[in-house]
Each structure stands twice: as C-alpha cells, then as structure tokens.
Amino acid sequence: MEKYTKIAVVVVLCILAASAGFLVASLPMGSKGPTDYSQQKGYPMGEGGRFAQPPEPPMPVPVPRAAPESLMPKYGEKTVSVGTSESQYTDADTERKIIQRASLSIEVKDFQSSSDAVIDIVERSNGFISDSHSYVTDTGRKRGSITIRIPADKFIAVITEIECVGDVKSKHTSGEDVTEEYIDLKARLNNSERQEQRLLEILDMANNTKEVLEVEREVWRVRTEIERLTRRIKYLENRVELATISVSLYEPEPITHSWGIRDAIRSAFGGFVSVIRGLIILVGYALPILILVGFGWLVKTKLMPRLGKKREGKVKE
Numbered sequence: 039m040e041k042y043t044k045i046a047v048v049v050v051l052c053i054l055a056a057s058a059g060f061l062v063a064s065l066p067m068g069s070k071g072p073t074d075y076s077q078q079k080g081y082p083m084g085e086g087g088r089f090a091q092p093p094e095p096p097m098p099v100p101v102p103r104a105a106p107e108s109l110m111p112k113y114g115e116k117t118v119s120v121g122t123s124e125s126q127y128t129d130a131d132t133e134r135k136i137i138q139r140a141s142l143s144i145e146v147k148d149f150q151s152s153s154d155a156v157i158d159i160v161e162r163s164n165g166f167i168s169d170s171h172s173y174v175t176d177t178g179r180k181r182g183s184i185t186i187r188i189p190a191d192k193f194i195a196v197i198t199e200i201e202c203v204g205d206v207k208s209k210h211t212s213g214e215d216v217t218e219e220y221i222d223l224k225a226r227l228n229n230s231e232r233q234e235q236r237l238l239e240i241l242d243m244a245n246n247t248k249e250v251l252e253v254e255r256e257v258w259r260v261r262t263e264i265e266r267l268t269r270r271i272k273y274l275e276n277r278v279e280l281a282t283i284s285v286s287l288y289e290p291e292p293i294t295h296s297w298g299i300r301d302a303i304r305s306a307f308g309g310f311v312s313v314i315r316g317l318i319i320l321v322g323y324a325l326p327i328l329i330l331v332g333f334g335w336l337v338k339t340k341l342m343p344r345l346g347k348k349r350e351g352k353v354k355e
Contacts, residue, residue: 135216135275136214137214137274137278138211138213138282139282140209140210141286142201142208142283143206146203153172156200157184163189164189165196171183182286184284185285186285188280196283197283216277230260230267234264
C-alpha cells in the first residue's frame with residue numbers, strides 16, 4: 039500500500055513541476071511601449087504636433103538611349119555629335135540652389151488679430167498663403183496654422199517680423215541644397231535636346247517606312263524624357279525662389295485650480311479595475327494547477343484504498 043502511495047505522490051509531484059515550468063515559461067518577460075516615431079531623427083515636427091513634410095527626393099533619371107543601330111552607320115557621317123559633358127556645368131556657372139523652410143510656434147493674446155498681422159506681413163512681402171487652418175478648443179481658445187510662401191531673399195526679414203506677433207515658443211529653420219541635382223538635370227536636359235535634334239536630322243534622311251517608324255519611336259521617347267526633366271527643373275526653381283514658412287498660432291489655455299477630487303476618484307477606479315484584472319489572471323494561471331492537485335488527492339484518497347482492499351482480498355483467498 040505504502041509503495042503505491044509513494045508512486046502516486048511522485049507522479050503528482052512530477053505533473054505539478056511540469057505545470058509550474060510551463061507557467062513560468064509562459065509568463066511575459068517584459069513589454070515595450072508603443073514606439074514614439076516623433077522622437078526619431080530625420081522627422082522634424084511641424085505645427086500642431088504634426089510631422090513636417092519631408093523634402094521630395096530627387097527623381098531617378100535614366101540615361102538616354104542612342105538612335106537605332108540600323109540607321110547610325112548609314113547616316114552617321116551626316117549627323118552632329120552629342121558629346122556634351124556635365125563637367126561644363128559647374129558651381130561657377132550656376133548659383134547655389136537652396137530650398138529654405140521654417141516653422142514657428144507662437145503664443146498670442148488674440149488669435150484673430152495676430153492672424154491678420156501675419157497675413158499683412160505676407161502681402162507686404164509679395165508672398166501668398168498656400169494653406170490655412172483654425173479651430174476652437176474645448177475651453178473656447180482659438181488655435182490655427184498658416185503656411186506661407188515668400189520670396190527667398192525676404193526669408194529672414196519675414197521671420198523676424200512674424201516673431202514680433204507674439205511669444206515664440208519654438209522655432210525651426212532648415213535649408214536643403216539642391217545645386218548638384220539642378221546641375222545634373224540641366225546637363226541631362228541639354229543632352230536630350232541635342233539627341234532630339236540629331237534624331238530629327240536622321241528622320242529627314244530615312245528612306246523607308248520601317249526606318250521612319252523606328253526613328254519616330256526614339257523621338258517620342260526622347261521628348262517624353264525632356265518634358266519630365268523640364269517639369270523637375272521648374273519644380274526645383276519654384277521651391278528655391280519661394281521659401282516656405284509654417285506658422286502655428288494659439289491662445290494660452292486658462293489656468294484653473296482644482297482640489298484633485300476628480301483625479302483621485304479616477305485613480306481609485308483605475309486601481310480597482312487593475313486589481314480585478316490581476317485576480318482574473320491569477321485564477322486563470324492557478325486553475326490548471328488546482329485541477330492537477332485535486333486529481334492527485336482523489337487518486338490518493340479514493341482509488342488507492344480500493345486497490346489495496348482488492349489485493350488484500352486476493353491474498354486471503
């Protein structure tokens with residue numbers, strides 16, 4: 039009898055040890071809070087806590103292909119060379135191209151009058167407003183943002199005037215140098231225009247329909263490339279000529295004093311909910327162990343005595 043009891047106890051202990059090991063392995067080792075992307079480098083914050091729009095990356099420009107090989111040997115002696123090199127465009131020939139941006143966060147006493155003052159500054163600087171937004175908070179205070187475009191040569195002067203509108207809480211200025219990209223685009227555009235002229239000359243000398251269709255296909259491709267390069271160049275020139283300033287205006291929130299009763303009640307309720315959650319989780323983890331313990335107790339108190347009695351009866355017989 040004692041032998042079987044010891045065996046049952048050992049089995050139950052093994053089961054309990056395995057359950058405890060599984061429980062420890064399943065417990066969370068730690069958790070990480072949600073990642074705050076606004077603190078990563080390379081993402082400057084704009085007005086109202088929104089992310090500032092990153093600068094547009096340079097457009098990839100494929101190298102133009104040459105004219106059809108079937109036509110080049112035949113008409114090569116009558117065409118002009120396209121050997122324009124990017125080295126002829128240097129910083130000495132092209133002034134530096136800088137895209138200027140700034141963002142200001144200003145606390146003002148009266149939102150409407152301050153907004154009118156900013157608009158007046160923009161008009162006097164020959165600029166324009168590209169975006170405007172305003173709203174009223176729950177406490178009745180007005181907030182808003184204005185995005186303006188002004189000539190690049192008045193960038194610093196306009197910022198200085200806008201700072202006088204109220205109390206500047208934050209200020210950020212940046213400049214992106216796109217000179218290298220601009221020079222590269224101009225060189226590629228020059229090469230594409232020369233290639234277009236060369237293809238047009240070849241087209242005039244074509245003798246059959248096949249050659250005409252091949253050259254026209256290349257002319258269409260080169261012209262498409264010229265249009266794309268021209269659009270990108272005009273975009274950069276616009277961004278360089280007109281600087282962008284984002285202004286966030288807001289009225290200060292009223293200062294109120296509270297006894298903290300509401301916060302205390304809220305904290306107490308949060309603590310109550312946390313305790314209930316903890317108890318539910320504890321029951322969920324402990325339930326499998328309790329089931330195993332109960333099963334072992336039943337085996338020891340009910341099944342083992344019956345087996346012992348049966349064996350004693352057989353021995354007597």
